[in-house]
Amino acid sequence: MKYRRLGNSGLKVSEIGLGSWLTYGSAVEKEKSISCIHRAYDLGINFFDTANAYNKGAAETVLKEALQDYTRSSYVLATKVFFPMGAGPNDRGLSRKHIIEQCEASLKRLGVDYIDLYQFHRYDHETPVEESLRALDDLIAQGKVLYGGVSEWSAAQLTDAVHIAKEKNLRPLISNQPIYNMMVRYIEKEVIPVSEKEGIGQVVFSPLAQGILTGKYKPNEQIPAKSRAANDDTNKWITSYLNDEVLTRVQRLSDIASGLEVELSQLALAWVLRQPNVSSAIIGASRPEQVEENVKASGLEIPASALDEVEAVLKEINDFVPIW
Numbered sequence: 001m002k003y004r005r006l007g008n009s010g011l012k013v014s015e016i017g018l019g020s021w022l023t024y025g026s027a028v029e030k031e032k033s034i035s036c037i038h039r040a041y042d043l044g045i046n047f048f049d050t051a052n053a054y055n056k057g058a059a060e061t062v063l064k065e066a067l068q069d070y071t072r073s074s075y076v077l078a079t080k081v082f083f084p085m086g087a088g089p090n091d092r093g094l095s096r097k098h099i100i101e102q103c104e105a106s107l108k109r110l111g112v113d114y115i116d117l118y119q120f121h122r123y124d125h126e127t128p129v130e131e132s133l134r135a136l137d138d139l140i141a142q143g144k145v146l147y148g149g150v151s152e153w154s155a156a157q158l159t160d161a162v163h164i165a166k167e168k169n170l171r172p173l174i175s176n177q178p179i180y181n182m183m184v185r186y187i188e189k190e191v192i193p194v195s196e197k198e199g200i201g202q203v204v205f206s207p208l209a210q211g212i213l214t215g216k217y218k219p220n221e222q223i224p225a226k227s228r229a230a231n232d233d234t235n236k237w238i239t240s241y242l243n244d245e246v247l248t249r250v251q252r253l254s255d256i257a258s259g260l261e262v263e264l265s266q267l268a269l270a271w272v273l274r275q276p277n278v279s280s281a282i283i284g285a286s287r288p289e290q291v292e293e294n295v296k297a298s299g300l301e302i303p304a305s306a307l308d309e310v311e312a313v314l315k316e317i318n319d320f321v322p323i324w
C-alpha cells in the first residue's frame with residue numbers, strides 16, 4: 001500500500017480507503033463488515049470513512065467494534081455532519097449547535113477520543129460559512145477533531161471557505177470528498193484546479209461507479225443475483241449507470257484492462273489515482289476478497305498508450321449524469 005499526503009497537511013492516508021456508505025450497518029451483516037474492515041487494515045488501508053447519517057449512526061457503531069483492537073494512532077478515522085439525524089429543526093445542517101452536538105454523538109458511537117477528519121457532508125445554504133468554520137475550529141482547538149474537510153463542495157464554495165478561514169485566522173480545510181470515477185468527471189474542470197491552489201486534497205467516493213466499473217454488469221444481460229443492483233436497499237444509486245450505452249463502453253474498458261493483465265476495478269482505481277490531487281479513492285466492500293482485489297490498484301501505473309485508449313472510450317459517453 002502506498003500513502004499520500006492529504007492536501008497540504010502532514011496527514012498521510014492510504015491511496016485506497018474503505019468507506020461504509022450503503023454497506024456497514026445496513027446492507028452488509030455485521031460479521032462480514034468487520035471481516036472486511038479487518039482485512040483492509042491488514043492490507044495497509046489506514047483511512048476509514050463513515051458518516052453519522054449512514055443508517056442513523058449504525059455504520060459508526062460497526063467501525064467502533066471493528067477498530068477497537070487496533071492502536072488508535074495507526075488509522076485515520078473520518079466521519080461527517082450535515083444530513084438530518086432527527087425530526088427537529090436543528091437536527092440537520094451546519095449550524096454551530098448541530099455540528100457540536102453531532103461531533104459528540106459520533107465520538108460516542110465510534111468509541112474514540114478524537115476524530116481525525118471531520119467533514120461537512122454537504123454545503124449548508126442556510127448557515128453562514130463562518131459560523132460552521134468557527135465551530136469546526138473550536139472542535140480542533142479542543143482536540144476532539146484533528147482536521148477539517150468538506151464533501152461535494154463546488155469550486156466557488158471552496159474558494160469562499162478558504163478566504164474566510166484566512167481572514168478570520170481559522171484552521172484551513174484540508175480535504176474535499178466528491179464523487180469521481182471514469183463516468184463522472186466534473187471535478188476536473190474547476191474543483192481540482194482550485195483545490196491544488198488552496199492545498200485541499202480529494203478523497204473521492206464511488207470510484208467504481210457503484211460497482212459498474214468491476215465489469216460484473218453486462219449489456220443485454222440480467223442483473224447478477226446478490227449484486228448491489230439487485231438489492232432494493234441500495235440499487236437506487238446505481239440505476240442511472242445501468243443502460244446499454246454505458247455498459248457497452250464498460251466492456252471496452254474491460255478489454256483495455258485485460259490487455260494490461262489487471263482487473264477492470266484495478267484499472268478504474270488507478271485511473272482515479274492518476275490525479276495527484278486525489279489523496280485516496282474510497283471503496284466499498286461486502287466481502288474481504290473485494291478489498292484484496294482493490295488494494296492492488298495502489299501504485300499501479302497506467303501506460304500513456306492505455307490512458308489514451310481509455311480517454312477515447314470515455315469521450316463516447318455523452319452527458320452522463322448519475323444520481324447520488
